[in-house]
Each structure stands twice: as structure tokens, then as C-alpha cells.
Amino acid sequence: MAYDKILVVGGGISGITAAVEAAEMEYDVYLVEKEPSLGGRVAQLRYYFPKLCPPTCGLEMNYRRIKTNPRITVYTMATVKNISGGPGNYKVTVEIAPRYVNENCTACGECEKVCQGERENTFDFGLSKTKAIYLPHPMAYPLRYVLDKSALAEGDLERIKEACKYNAIDPDMQPQTVELEVGAIIWATGWKPYDARKLDNLGYGRFENVITNMEMERLASPTGPTGGRILRPSDQAEPKTVAFVQCAGSRDENHLPYCSYICCLASLKQSLYLAEQNQETEIYFFYIDIRTPGRYEKFLRRAQEEARINFIKGKVAKIEEDPETKDLIVTAEDTLSGKKVSQRVNMVVLAVGMQPSLAGETLPAGVSVDENGFVQISEGMYACGCARLPLDVMTSNETATAAALKAIQTIVRG
């Protein structure tokens, strides 16, 4: 007997879309997310394509669709441990890590005020800290705190429990295992930024003012570590000159052999952030080819008009730091003039490529990925968004809807 439910793994924009689309076709859906909140990468952005909306826009709307649809069951802090069976009748073991905060939580924030222990804020890529008890981000779903027990300071637990008026703190919570029976599985596990430390010639991790494009999103975000002001890490000064280094890891056999699709546009978009902050900011945009797929060509024109961008056709392969000023000297060959250029800038943004989240992970049986970690599709096992290939939000959502349809077809076929 075939099961008529669908499992969606990953609660970012693609997973949410797949879950909602399937549920609105009256199929029961389990949505499993590894982090304490839904939202994924989109939640970390300042604006997202195609219309440069703030993430609240798309996420709030989708959260509402989840809340009002009883067919969707959301598990956060949950990971898929095991899969058995085949198309139409999978048995999936999901492990749920303890949150140590129960459903009573109203996100009033009293606990956070009294907590002294701190942890690195992974949502801000370590650019800021949170308390040991924290809200994953202001747009969290579920809107509930999480406790990182390992970061607690002495006496924190007592103080937190006392501060909580709703009896929501439960330090004895245990990991849970649930067995799900589903007919089809949609992988919407998304992507992670490629580890920029591996690009040893670009100085990330050694030079303070070399940041990644995702860190730039957090700096520009009003919910980020600087409240939306783009300041360079070494002295918290507004950068007057910024270099964008395209293809940092992408289109490179030694790193990611494919084009990450969105980085050129992301850097153009971030040029607009800089222009928005200070019209005078001088931008040096180093590229191999500027790739603006489809109608995004228009966006290139817009960026050229609104920001002061100097385009230099040539990949940056060397970055040095001036130890006094912490400025950076970026070296590339300008292939149009045929001369080597060394440009001094206040800050460098590496357009780091997308790596599928599953790359390098141990995977449950039944799911297979290609040599780069992208999910390979088979009957009953579908993938959407950046788990499948590097994409923008709009196209991710299209693939999510398509994956929902494919999953339903597997179930209907029985």
C-alpha cells in the first residue's frame, strides 16, 4: 500500500514553496528543517531578486500559508537520519535535537536580558554574538527561543528560568526520533557559501577587510550586526572604495567547477547597497564574464547607472594587505588593455560561490548526489532550488512547484 504523504527536506524558500504548493493541492506534507527556524538563506539577505524585495516580504506570506494550512507539519532542528523503502512507500527516520524551550515560549525576550553567556552568531557568519538563549532571527518561524547549553555562563540557567513567566525553559529535553511514512521525498536542502579560506591567494581569514558576499548581505541588513550600515571590519569605517572579486571559487576546477549563477548579480546588487549608503563610493568590479541570465541583463544597466562601478575584465588572483591602513591591494590583469593593475581599496568583497549543502555530508541511503554534491533526481526522490543547481529565488520557486507536482505524480501512480 502506497503512502500519500510528502516529505520536504529543507525549510528555505524552495522547501517552503514545495510544501505549501503540495499542501494546497490537499496532500499532507512534513517539512523538516535542520536549523531552529525556517527561512534559510533568503532570511539572511538584505534584498532578494528579482524585484529586490526585503526577505520579510516573501517569507511572511509563506509563513502565513503554512500556519493556516493544517496539512503541513513542520519539524525544526530536525535531520533525516535514515530512509528505507522505495518510491511510494518510504519509511524515514527523523531525529529532532532538543531546543530546551517548549511551545509555551512567546518570544517576550525576558530570558535573553538576564542571560550572560554568549555564542557566535552563525546567522551573521560570526560577525556578531548572541546570548546563550537566543531568537534565531527576527523573522523566525516558529517564533520561539533556542537554548545553546554549551554557551551558558554560571548561574544563567537559574536566572533564565526565573525570568521566564511562561515556564517555557526545559533543560531536560531529550532528542526525539520520529518515523515518517511518505510516498515521495523532495530535497530542498539548499546551499552553503564555499569556504573562502580555501582560496589561499585571496587572503580571506588573514585580512580583516576581505569579506564574503554573504557577510556583505548581513552588513547591509537592518537586522545585521551593524544595523544596516556597511562598515569595514578593521575599523568600523565606511569604505570609500570597494573591490568585488567575481568567481571566487566558482568556474574553477580546483574549487567549484560550475558557475554559481547568482554571484554577478549579487555583486551588482551590493554595488547598489553601497551607492545607497554613499553615492560617492567607488567600486572596482573584477570579472571574467559578467553573467546576467535572461532578463537580468536590465539589472546590469541599472547598476551601471546608479552606482559608480569601474568594470575590470580580469580575475583577481592576488590580494595583499597594507598592514598600516588595513587597505587591500588587489592585483589582476586588465585583459582589455593588456596591462596588470594593482588597485588599492578599503574593502574587498569575494563573490563566493554556492556549494550544495549536501556536499561533503554523509547522506542517508537512497539519496544520491553528483560529484559536486547536487541531488540527482530519481522516481520518488526529487530536488528543487539550489540543492539541484545554483539558482535565484524566482527560479528556485519554479523548480519547487515542479518538484511538488512530480511528488504528487509518484503518489498518484501508487
Added chain:
Amino acid sequence: MARIEPDVKTVKEIQAAGGDTVKKCYQCATCASVCPLATEEVPFPRKQMLLGQWGFKEKLLSDPALWLCHQCGDCSVYCPRGARPGDVLGALRNMAVRELSEFKFLWTFYNKPWGLPIIFLIATFFVVLSMSFFMGGIPGFFHWDLIPSLNIEEAHILFLKLSPNVLAIDAVFVPLAVFVVVMVGIGVNRMWNGMVENAGIPAAYRLGFWALVSTYLVPAIKEILAHSRFQECGANQWRFNGHRMLLWSFIILFFVTTTVFIAADIFGFHTPWPLYNPIKILANIGAILLLYGVISLISNRSRAAMEGKLTSSYQDWFLIYLILAVGLTGILTEVLRLAQVSLYPLMYTLHLIVVFMLFLSIPYSKFAHLVYRTTAYVFDLYSRDVRAKMAALSAAQATEVAEGAPAEESSVEAEGASTGEEAKA
């Protein structure tokens, strides 16, 4: 619109010569930025990769950049496409040596594995012939009656009292040296003209041979002796020391050989000289340096190949092992002679044969880098000067024009022409 046709034949030639990855390049220019030797004004090897993909042979083979590269392999390691620019440049150097040479069949013998026995036979023929003629064969091994050998008295009369063994060597190596010098001269001349043409150096800035030698050769040789560019090539540390030792050993051995030649041929001091003779001591130091240098090159090249920094071709190994053979046979000859082993004349003959092979290889094998790289250094220093002068001149012109003095424009032109004249003079 001009239509540019690729020269497919040249592209295939490059691919066959060891540049099989040339077409993978997508012109991102990572190579030119990571290269510690590529200058701001004339960066490489990205342009050379593009020219290689189109097969623009003349432009490529008269490009000094080929020789300014010391093949550290950084570009190949960082290349995002596996296009291995360092190896492509190596292949291009190889092709350039062929294009610049005269008697191209000799290049073929030196650059194909099947040519090795042929060169060996050529060398053996000349050495053994000469020894048979002057010494009646290899002492203690064979006597070649087919050749009417000279007795010592006849030799003395004919050749100013030179000993037969000196005569046997001179009769082979003096003409060989002349041949090599002429061949190298032809090659350097072709290379220079090509580079001047290719770089578009205006006639007014072209210098005569002696002006070039006196102004630029000395600083170029200083750089080479210090190996300063080689060392700048950061990733080249593994090769730097071995290569420098080898260069110095060649200089020492060249000096020693010349001294012995003058002493033996002109003043009649017979060899072998005693071990305590300063020249002999120097010669032995040279031999040890040579062996040390070549062995460290072998081990380091193998290691670099394992790390993926460079691919070694037949031509690379040929030269290294030939030098090793020269060193080993030389030292073995000395040891066997001192130990009074009767095998020693045979070993000596073998030594002369491999030295012949090495000598003759100068215009044809990878050994040619000795002259062509030096020429490229000279050209590099010279063209830098020319660029600086031209930039200064055009800057001066620009200011004058900006000042809006139409009457003075003609005087600027005159000035430009006179500078040209001076340069010519």
C-alpha cells in the same frame, strides 16, 4: 571587417609539443596575476595562451615572454581550467628553439626519443675517428688500421709539437665550438629581429649590436648569475639552488677547460695535471657542484611533478640526464685513472662523446635557453628603457600641446627626431 583565421596547423603543433591543454584556457588571467615575474606593462602568460589558441606562430615565437618565464608552475596550479599555462609556455619554447635553428634535422634528433641513438652515433663517429687518426684508436682497447694513423714524430712536425691526445680533442672540439657559435649566432639574430618587429619598436629606438651588448648584456648577466628573477619566482625555490649550482659549475668548468686549452695547446703543459694544482682543484669542485646541482634538479623535478606543478617532457629529462652523464663519466674517468684501472681510456672516450652531445645540443635542445633566455633578458631591459623614453616623450608632447603653442609643435617633432638620432648613434 577583418576576418581572423586561426592557424590550425600551429595549434596542433603546440598541442603535440606538450601544450595539449592550451585550448582549455578561458582567458580569466589568473595566471598573469599570480605570476611573480609578469610585469605590469607586459604581463604573461594569458596573452600567449590566447595567441596559442589561434595559432599565431610568428607573434608567439618572437615573444620574449616565453623566455622570461622560469616555469615555477604557479600559473598551472592556480589555473581554474587546468589549462597549464606553464607547460604550454615550455612547449612554445621548445618550438621556438626549432624555428630559430638552422639544420632542423639536428633539432629533430635532439627532441625525439628515437633521435638519441643517432646523436650518440654522430658523436661517437667524430670522437673515435679523431682518436683513431691521432692516437691510432682508443689506447688499450682497439687499433683502427683502416685509418692511416700518424706516429708521434709526424704529429709533432705537423702540429707544433702538440701531443696526440690534445690533438685528438682539438680536432673535434674546435670545429664543433665554431659550428655551435655560428648556429647560436644565427638563432640569436633571428630571435632579436623577431622581437624588435613584434614589439613594434620604432626605427629611431633601434640600437646596434655593440650598443646593446655594452648597455644591457652586463646587467642581464648579473641578474642571471645572481638568479634574481629565478628566485623571485616564489614557487621556484625547489629548483633555485640546484639550478644555480649547475650554472656556476658550468662557469667553473668552462674557465678550467679554457685554461687547460691555453696551457696545453699554446704553452705545452701536458695533462693530466697533479691533484694539488689549483686548476685541478677548481675543476674537481666544478664537477662536484655539477653533480650536486643536477641530482637536486632530478629529485626536485620529480617532486614538483607529483605536486602537479609541472609536467616534465622528454626534452626536460634528456638535458638533465645528459648533464648527469657528463658529470658521472668525467668523475669516473678521473677515479679510474687515479686507481690505474685499464678501463680508463674507454671511460674517457665515453666522456668525450657525451660532452660532444651536450655541446652540439646548445642550439637544438632545451640547453638553448642558456642563450635565448639571456637574449630575452637583454631585450626585456632594452624594451623597458624604450617604453620609458617613449612615454616621457609623449608626455612632454602632451604638455606642449596642452599649453597650446602650435608654433612649438614642430620643434617637438624635431626634438623627437633628434632623440632618435642619438639613440641610433
